[in-house]
Amino acid sequence: MSCSVLELPNEDFHRAFLASTEHFPWKQRAHEQSFTNLQDADELSEQDISERLIQAINSGCLDSGSQLSPQDSRVFSNGSENVTHAAFFRSEPTSFPPSWYDETVPVVFARHFTGGDPFDDAEYEDEYGVIQEEKDNVMRPAMRIVEHLFAAQHRVFLFMILVIGRRFRLLRWDRAGIIVETPSELCDCLWRLSLLDDAALGFDPSATRVLPGDVDYLRMDLAAMKSAHDVDHTERPLDMGDAEGSVVFEYTRTLFRSTLPPHWPRYRLEVTDNGTTHHFLVGKPVFRAGGTAGRGTRGYVALDCQTRQFVWLKDVWRAAYMVASREGDVLRKLNEAGVEQVPTLVCHGDVCDQATVTTEWWERKNASSIPSPSLQPAAAENSSSRSLSGSTSSGKRKREDDTGNNITPSRRRGRRNRKGALLSNSPLRQHKHYRVVVEQVALPLKHFRNGRQLASIVLDGIRAHHQAATNPKTRLLHRDISGGNILIYPKVKRDSNGTNPAIVWTGLLVDWELSKPIDDDQAPSKASQAEHMGTYQFMSVKVSDELESFFHVLLYYCVRYLRSNCGCPTSYIENYFESYDGPGQFHTCGWKSLAMQEDDFLSNQFPPSPLLFYSPMDEILDTILRCFQSLYKVRKDDARKARGPPPPKLLPPESSDKRLAPIHIPVIRYHGDDAKRMQAKPPAPPPVVDDSPTPEDRERAMNVHDHQFMIEHITKTLSSSEWSDDDREPPPAVKTQTSASGSHGQSASDQALQPTHVSNKRRRIAGPERNVSLPARLHASTRRTRVKPCTLPVKAAS
Numbered sequence: 081m082s083c084s085v086l087e088l089p090n091e092d093f094h095r096a097f098l099a100s101t102e103h104f105p106w107k108q109r110a111h112e113q114s115f116t117n118l119q120d121a122d123e124l125s126e127q128d129i130s131e132r133l134i135q136a137i138n139s140g141c142l143d144s145g146s147q148l149s150p151q152d153s154r155v156f157s158n159g160s161e162n163v164t165h166a167a168f169f170r171s172e173p174t175s176f177p178p179s180w181y182d183e184t185v186p187v188v189f190a191r192h193f194t195g196g197d198p199f200d201d202a203e204y205e206d207e208y209g210v211i212q213e214e215k216d217n218v219m220r221p222a223m224r225i226v227e228h229l230f231a232a233q234h235r236v237f238l239f240m241i242l243v244i245g246r247r248f249r250l251l252r253w254d255r256a257g258i259i260v261e262t263p264s265e266l267c268d269c270l271w272r273l274s275l276l277d278d279a280a281l282g283f284d285p286s287a288t289r290v291l292p293g294d295v296d297y298l299r300m301d302l303a304a305m306k307s308a309h310d311v312d313h314t315e316r317p318l319d320m321g322d323a324e325g326s327v328v329f330e331y332t333r334t335l336f337r338s339t340l341p342p343h344w345p346r347y348r349l350e351v352t353d354n355g356t357t358h359h360f361l362v363g364k365p366v367f368r369a370g371g372t373a374g375r376g377t378r379g380y381v382a383l384d385c386q387t388r389q390f391v392w393l394k395d396v397w398r399a400a401y402m403v404a405s406r407e408g409d410v411l412r413k414l415n416e417a418g419v420e421q422v423p424t425l426v427c428h429g430d431v432c433d434q435a436t437v438t439t440e441w442w443e444r445k446n447a448s449s450i451p452s453p454s455l456q457p458a459a460a461e462n463s464s465s466r467s468l469s470g471s472t473s474s475g476k477r478k479r480e481d482d483t484g485n486n487i488t489p490s491r492r493r494g495r496r497n498r499k500g501a502l503l504s505n506s507p508l509r510q511h512k513h514y515r516v517v518v519e520q521v522a523l524p525l526k527h528f529r530n531g532r533q534l535a536s537i538v539l540d541g542i543r544a545h546h547q548a549a550t551n552p553k554t555r556l557l558h559r560d561i562s563g564g565n566i567l568i569y570p571k572v573k574r575d576s577n578g579t580n581p582a583i584v585w586t587g588l589l590v591d592w593e594l595s596k597p598i599d600d601d602q603a604p605s606k607a608s609q610a611e612h613m614g615t616y617q618f619m620s621v622k623v624s625d626e627l628e629s630f631f632h633v634l635l636y637y638c639v640r641y642l643r644s645n646c647g648c649p650t651s652y653i654e655n656y657f658e659s660y661d662g663p664g665q666f667h668t669c670g671w672k673s674l675a676m677q678e679d680d681f682l683s684n685q686f687p688p689s690p691l692l693f694y695s696p697m698d699e700i701l702d703t704i705l706r707c708f709q710s711l712y713k714v715r716k717d718d719a720r721k722a723r724g725p726p727p728p729k730l731l732p733p734e735s736s737d738k739r740l741a742p743i744h745i746p747v748i749r750y751h752g753d754d755a756k757r758m759q760a761k762p763p764a765p766p767p768v769v770d771d772s773p774t775p776e777d778r779e780r781a782m783n784v785h786d787h788q789f790m791i792e793h794i795t796k797t798l799s800s801s802e803w804s805d806d807d808r809e810p811p812p813a814v815k816t817q818t819s820a821s822g823s824h825g826q827s828a829s830d831q832a833l834q835p836t837h838v839s840n841k842r843r844r845i846a847g848p849e850r851n852v853s854l855p856a857r858l859h860a861s862t863r864r865t866r867v868k869p870c871t872l873p874v875k876a877a878s
Contacts (some may be wrong), residue, residue: 084256084257084258084373084438084442085199085257085258085259085260086257086258086259086260086438086441086442087199087259087260087261087262088259088260088261088262088441089261089262090261090262090263090264093250093252093259093261093262094261094264094268094272096441097239097252097259097280098269098272098273098276115133115136115266115267117132117135117136118132118133118136118246119246121192121245121246122192122245122246123192124191124245125191126163126164126189126190126191127164127189129164129189129191129243129245130150130164130166130187130189130243133148133166133187133189133243134148134149134150134166137270146168146169146170146184146273146274147168147169148166148167148168148169148187149166149167149169149178150164150165150166151165151166151167151178151180151183151186152180153165153221153225155180155228155343156180156221156224156225156228163188163221163225164188164189164190165186165187165188165189165221165225166186166187166189167180167183167184167185167186167187168183168184168185168187168273168274169182169183169184170182170184179343180228181229181232181233181344181345183229184278184281185238185239185240185241185273185281186225186226186229186238186240186241187240187241187242187243188218188221188222188225188240188241188242188243189243189244190217190218190242190243190244190245191244191245192244192245192246192247193211193214193244193245194211195211195214195215196211196214196215196218196244197215197218197244197247197249198215198216198218198219199249199260218242218244222240222242222251223372225240226238226240226253226372227370227371227372230253230372230376231365231368231376231378232344232345232364233283233345234283234284234286234287234347234349234395235282235283235284236254236282236283236284236434236513237252237253237254237282237436237437238252238253238254238282239251239252239253239273239281239282240253241269247263248263248266248269249261249263250264250269253372254436254437254438254511255372255373255374255375255376255397255436255511256373256436256437256438256439256509256510256511257373257436257438257442258438259437259438259441284431284432284434284513285432286349286350286431286432287347287348287349287350288347288348289345289346289347290345290346290347290348290361296346296348296361296385297346299361299383300340300346300361300363300383301340303333303336303361303383303388303390304333304336304337304340305337306333307328307333309328310328310329310330310333311327311328311329311330311583312329312330313329313330313331313523313570313583313585314583315529315533315570315582315583315584315585316582316583317580317581317582318572318581318582318583319581320579320581326389327572328389328390329570331523332381332390332521333390335366335381335521336363336381336383336390338364339362339363339364339365339366339380339381340363340364341363341364344363344364346361346362346363347361347362347363348360348361348385349361349362349382349393349395349515350431351393351427351428351429351431351515351516351517352429353408353427353428353429356427358384358385358386358426358427358517359384359385359386360380360382360383360384360385360391360393360517361382361383361385362380362381362382362383362393363380365378365379365380365395366379366380366381367379374397374511375396375397375398375399375511376396376397377394377395377396378394378395378396379392379393379394379395380392380393380394380395381521382517384426384517389519390521391426391517391518391519391521392423392517392518392519392520392521392522393515393516393517394407394515394516394517394518395513395514395515396513396514396515396516397436397511397512397513397514398511398512398514398593399509399510399511400435400509400510400511400512405593405595406428406430406514406516406593407428407514407516407591407592407593408425408427408428408429408516409428410556410592410593410595411423411424411425411428411516411518411592412425413553413554413556414548414554414556414592416553417551417553417554418547418551419544419547419548419551419554420543420544420547421540421541421543421544421547421586421587421588421589422544422548422588422589422590422592423518423519423520423588423590424518424519424520425516425517425518426517426518426519427516427517428514428515428516428517429514429515430512430513430514431513431514431515432513433512434512434513435510435511435512435513436510436511439509439510440510520567520569520588522567522568522569522588522590523567523568523569523570524564524567524568525537525563525564525566525567525568525633525637526563526637526640526641527568528568528585528637528641528808529585529805529808530803530804530805530806530807530808531638531642531693531695531696531697531803531804531807531808532696532798532803532805533585534634534637534638534641534642535634535697535700535794535797535798536585536587536798537566537568537585537586537587538566538587538630538633538634538794539587539791539794539795539798540586540587540588540589541561541566541587541588541589541630542627542630542787542790542791542794543787543791544587544588544589545557545558545561545589545626545630545787546786546787546788546791548595549598549787550787555597555598555599556592556595556596556597556598557595557596557597557598557626558589558592558594558595558626559594559595559596559626560591560594561626561629561630561633562629562633563633563636563637564591565589565590565591566587566588566589566590566633567587567588567590568585568586568587568588569585569586569587569588570583570584570585570586571583571584571586572584625708625711625784627784627787627790628708628784630790631701631704631705631708632657634700634701635656635682635701636653636657638693638697638701639652639653639656639691640653641808641809642693642695642697642807642808642809643693643694643807643808643809644691644692644693644694645684645689645691645692645694646684646691647684652684652691681702681705682701682702682705693807694807695802695803695804695807696797696798696800696802696803699797699800700793700794700797703793704784704790704793706780707780707781707783707784707789708784710773710776710777710778710779710780710781711780711781711784713771713773713777713781714773714777714778714781715781716771717771717772717773
């Protein structure tokens with residue numbers, strides 16, 4: 081993981097973030113003696129430093145009621161780290177240790193190590209990387225703690241105290257990066273922090289804690305209880321009486337119940353849309369993007385306080401500079417135009433004008449930026465900015481990352497300081513807090529039951545895209561087609577007479593925030609281009625062809641989950657969807673390029689043989705693949721004709737330099753068999769292969785210029801009687817084990833509906849629910865859309 085760092089002098093830091101009307105220097109001097117037991121802190125271990133600091137502070141150094149208490153850092157660690165962590169709490173904790181989600185300011189301890197301060201710019205001899213490793217060991221757990229608190233506490237920003245021996249740093253984290261205070265006096269900082277209210281400490285005022293005993297707490301517990309009126313979402317016919325009124329599916333209530341563990345806080349969230357404020361009750365996010373910077377997307381199964389219905393709520397820090405419409409604005413436009421198979425908007429809106437400020441301070445440091453009038457002018461001269469890396473599973477190659485769901489500032493090109501740290505040379509991204517709520521709580525695409533159902537769900541996504549692109553009221557391209565953005569939504573459908581109700585699994589095309597009007601040919605800004613890096617596994621090979629992305633999504637899920645003659649699906653997916661050559665051949669796809677431009681069929685490659693699923697799925701994939709192969713052949717031929725004939729070769733001019741003597745080449749004479757071999761005719765050159773497209777190629781290429789052919793072809797093939805109901809591979813055995821989420825002893829089916837944290841760590845095979853993008857300049861064989869955590873997915877444990 082990587083984030084941007086901006087260092088400010090303590091005077092500017094205090095004036096901007098720790099301002100207080102109370103004058104307290106006399107109290108500071110009175111309590112300085114409390115810290116005498118830390119004079120030799122450079123010689124102590126992390127645990128000893130923690131114990132002495134807690135004793136000093138809790139002995140009466142702070143009179144405001146705040147308490148410093150040790151914390152069990154296993155909640156935040158990955159099991160391999162032993163980090164010493166404490167935190168400030170508003171009042172005397174009722175339990176020991178107190179609940180981690182009640183802390184206001186975390187404190188992380190590290191032993192003294194020369195050069196081990198992650199924010200120290202001094203130059204050290206570090207031939208073997210020992211000092212850098214020590215810096216990483218300090219920042220890694222700190223980043224993980226911040227990531228966890230951002231996910232659970234609904235914060236705009238967060239203060240953290242980092243204690244390294246006798247040295248300390250005060251950090252202010254937001255979704256744009258970190259602002260670091262230059263070292264000052266600890267007692268002064270503690271006093272200032274203790275006088276701040278919740279809003280000044282970074283807590284979101286639009287998110288209200290729901291505590292045990294509150295009416296909302298009881299309301300959530302009641303809503304989570306099993307109900308006899310809930311409907312099983314399995315596809316089947318229904319009786320007329322069972323289809324009357326609104327339907328609540330069992331999986332929706334089960335998911336909501338799983339988000340209410342005892343170790344996670346509950347909140348009441350506000351969403352203001354056109355002057356009307358809506359309230360929703362949420363627990364643990366079903367989906368959350370990893371990382372401390374970027375979009376920080378979180379998805380919740382929420383309870384609407386007004387309608388008492390379950391809805392899907394997405395909380396995200398969107399890029400403030402993006403000229404594209406907000407996601408809710410696009411959904412409202414699609415809903416009003418009658419576009420089917422897309423989410424139904426409930427409400428949306430920016431949250432209390434909340435935005436990151438690290439970007440503003442960075443801009444003030446640069447002469448080319450216009451300073452914000454709300455900021456003090458003193459910091460520009462003395463501040464510094466750089467990129468800081470650490471590693472909690474970075475995971476996704478990011479445009480943001482949501483994790484969001486992203487390109488992080490550290491991965492942009494820039495100059496380096498004397499130690500090799502990358503310095504920012506372009507503005508950091510400012511983010512605004514945003515929430516959008518839709519009616520549908522959907523299932524991930526990987527929950528499909530068989531190949532026929534998979535093809536039908538993807539077909540619904542193509543139909544939704546077709547309607548959005550052709551409806552004169554919308555005329556939109558989605559621009560982020562991926563497996564994570566095609567979801568399953570069970571619906572009660574009736575025939576044309578309104579009878580014979582049945583539960584049918586339909587496809588839902590979600591995450592429209594990067595859509596763009598087809599008629600808009602305006603070139604995007606460089607900032608937007610950086611933000612719109614695409615979902616790498618499903619990008620087209622050379623063109624922004626979203627129909628091709630639907631093909632890649634379908635192929636991915638076929639290889640991953642259906643029976644086939646593929647000997648190793650994991651290797652196939654790695655080579656087809658993940659492989660690229662870099663940096664000289666950055667983003668050059670492997671088997672995807674071969675399939676689209678070289679091979680005659682989808683091949684297993686080693687040994688070359690057709691990839692078969694022994695079902696009508698072969699007909700769907702083979703026919704569509706041939707259309708795209710013809711499309712590339714036609715475009716290649718058209719580009720060659722547009723270039724015209726190559727220019728004639730020019731002979732080098734004769735030299736006018738008379739001083740150059742002629743070059744004498746010695747004559748070698750051959751005799752006998754050698755002479756006969758030299759007199760033999762050279763082998764004939766291989767015949768020139770004519771790769772010009774045939775009329776049939778041009779006809780097939782026209783099939784994928786719009787949606788009609790793919791829709792008709794898949795619809796026709798779905799009517800085949802050769803489909804099997806059990807052509808899906810059985811899921812791998814799940815080993816029961818204890819986990820942080822308390823899933824010990826659950827069956828595989830129960831675990832499939834558990835909310836999962838989506839970290840940024842890049843797996844060997846990156847599933848489509850965790851969209852991956854690469855941050856560098858795209859090679860010609862990719863297309864530019866964007867990466868992003870999904871809008872509506874119900875993330876389930878694999």
